[in-house]
Amino acid sequence: MRKNRTPLTPDITPLIDIVFILLIFFIVSSVFKKEELALNLELPNASAKELEVEIKQLTVELSTNSLAYLGQKVSFENFDKQLSNSIEHGKPVIVRIDKDVQYERVVKVLDILQKYSFHNLSLVTKSE
Incomplete structure (x- = not known):
């Protein structure tokens, strides 16, 4: 006597959940990227956290x-x-730039740093 077996099919519910989560992630991240491009470039004083200066920098x-x-x-x-x-x-490189410096001089310094592969830069600002 032989039993009738139904063929096993994999449950695709978790796969569908993952696809929807990835879809939501990419939709949300693309919206944030569009907002970054619309920022006004007139920069105010920074109120960033303090950076601890090490001897190694x-x-x-x-x-x-x-x-x-x-x-x-x-x-x-x-x-x-x-x-x-x-x-x-x-x-790491700590870069301190006076607020009245011409942009051309800043670019010149950053180009020299990039030329020699100094990519870990911190721009220091004055706290409010």
């Missing part, structure tokens, strides 16, 4: 007419040379 200071690296004034050419000879490419 490198510091760059930029004013309207001078540049300092590790607490010593340097020219852009010397700054470039010092970074090219540096073995500290993975260390």
Whole structure:
């Protein structure tokens, strides 16, 4: 005597749940991304959390007419040379920029840092 067995079918309910959760995630994240592009670029004073300065971090200071690296004034050419000879490419860099500095000078410093693979940057602001 043989029993009639119904073929087993996998339960796809958990799969459908996961698909809907992923769909909701991508819809929500795409909405946030659109809002970021609509931000006004007129930046106020920052009220960010304080950053603890460690000895292991490198510091760059930029004013309207001078540049300092590790607490010593340097020219852009010397700054470039010092970074090219540096073995500290993975260390965090603290960048302090005066509010009156021209954007071109800021870009020049950031380009030099990117040239030598310094990607862990922190821009320091004044708290309110």
